[in-house]
Amino acid sequence: MAAAARLKEENMDLIRLLLSKDYYVLVVTANQPYDILKKNYEKAGISLDRIFFVDTVTKYALGKDHDHVPNCRFLNNPADLTDLGIAVTGILGENKEKKISLLFDSVNAMLIYISSQNITRFIHFVTNKLRLMNFSGIFLAVEKGLDPDLLVHLTTFVDEVIDLDES
Numbered sequence: 015m016a017a018a019a020r021l022k023e024e025n026m027d028l029i030r031l032l033l034s035k036d037y038y039v040l041v042v043t044a045n046q047p048y049d050i051l052k053k054n055y056e057k058a059g060i061s062l063d064r065i066f067f068v069d070t071v072t073k074y075a076l077g078k079d080h081d082h083v084p085n086c087r088f089l090n091n092p093a094d095l096t097d098l099g100i101a102v103t104g105i106l107g108e109n110k111e112k113k114i115s116l117l118f119d120s121v122n123a124m125l126i127y128i129s130s131q132n133i134t135r136f137i138h139f140v141t142n143k144l145r146l147m148n149f150s151g152i153f154l155a156v157e158k159g160l161d162p163d164l165l166v167h168l169t170t171f172v173d174e175v176i177d178l179d180e181s
Contacts, residue, residue, distance in 0.1 A: 021045070021154060025119050026058050028152055029065065037115045037150075038064045040105055042098070045123040047072040048086045066109075068101045093127040095136045102140060106147055114149045116140070121155040121168065130164040141171045 032039050043051060048069040055062060066085050070092035073080060080088045087101045106114065118140070124133050137153060144151045153172065157165065169175050 021120060021156060025154060026055065026060065028117060029055065029060055032115050033064060036113060038066065038109060038112045040066050040068065040114055040116045042068045042102060042116060042118045044070045044092045045120045047075065048083065066105055068098065068105065070098060092124065095128065095132060099139060103143060106143065106149060110147060116144060116149065116151040118151065118153040121153055122159040130161050134164055134167045137168060138171055
């Protein structure tokens, strides 16, 4: 959990940490488009060599396809959890020999497009997929923006909740 104002910095700190531990990182973004994340990461000195993106917002915001990017899959609509699940499953399956961590940025942004109940189901699906494939995952969320039921479900799905406001 992190304060909304610090979410961008926490995202980059987590990426740096994961890369330093030799992870490949799968960033699922419903918060910021790929082009913005790429610019922010490069400005912060973060290499994109071991980062793969699933961008749920660019096509939706632009209303058209993005130019092909080898390390990014652009989805049509952030509310289409079927496409998102297929994209995540495909990328994990294609890279099962690698040490991968999924970074989901952010649960709160998904609430703009999807009900809490559907987000809960999807995150339950993803956390189980990660466990079964022996991958790790991080789900960024701002506690104050989540309804209590969603927060309770999220905490039961994950191994640990880290409150970044207390660290």
